[in-house]
Amino acid sequence: xxxxxxxxxxxxxxxxxxxxxxxxxxxxxxxxxxxxxxxxxxxxxxxxxxxxxxxxxxxxxxxxxxxxxxxxxxxxxxxxxxxx
Numbered sequence: 697x698x699x700x701x702x703x704x705x706x707x708x709x710x711x712x713x714x715x716x717x718x719x720x721x722x723x724x725x726x727x728x729x730x731x732x733x734x735x736x737x738x739x740x741x742x743x744x745x746x747x748x749x750x751x752x753x754x755x756x757x758x759x760x761x762x763x764x765x766x767x768x769x770x771x772x773x774x775x776x777x778x779x780x
Contacts, residue, residue, distance in 0.1 A: 697722070697725050697726050697728065697733060698721065698722050698725040698728075698733065698736065698737070699722070700718065700722065702737055702740060703718045703721060703722070703740065704740075706757055706758045706759065706760070707740055707755060707756070707757055708755070708756040708757075708758070709721050709753065709754070709755055709756075710753065710754040710755075710756070711724065711751065711752075711753055712751060712752055713752075713754070727749075728748060732748045732749075735748070736748065736753070739753070739755050740755055740757070741757075742757070743755050743756060743757035
């Protein structure tokens with residue numbers, strides 16, 4: 697079963713092309729096996745589509761954080777050059 701902390705505000709979950717709320721998704725996840733729950737959590741991290749028990753889930757993850765070429769998160773504020 698998923699916990700409230702598993703589903704973040706950056707996740708949008710669609711169940712058979714219908715947008716689901718966090719509470720509805722937690723209720724549906726009560727019937728998941730341990731392996732299905734683990735797979736769903738993995739998909740929450742990366743986004744994408746999956747099928748569990750013949751039902752289609754689509755997870756859209758909005759990433760508001762900007763990464764640099766090294767893969768590290770960039771600061772949302774640019775540092776000013778020191779005045780000489």
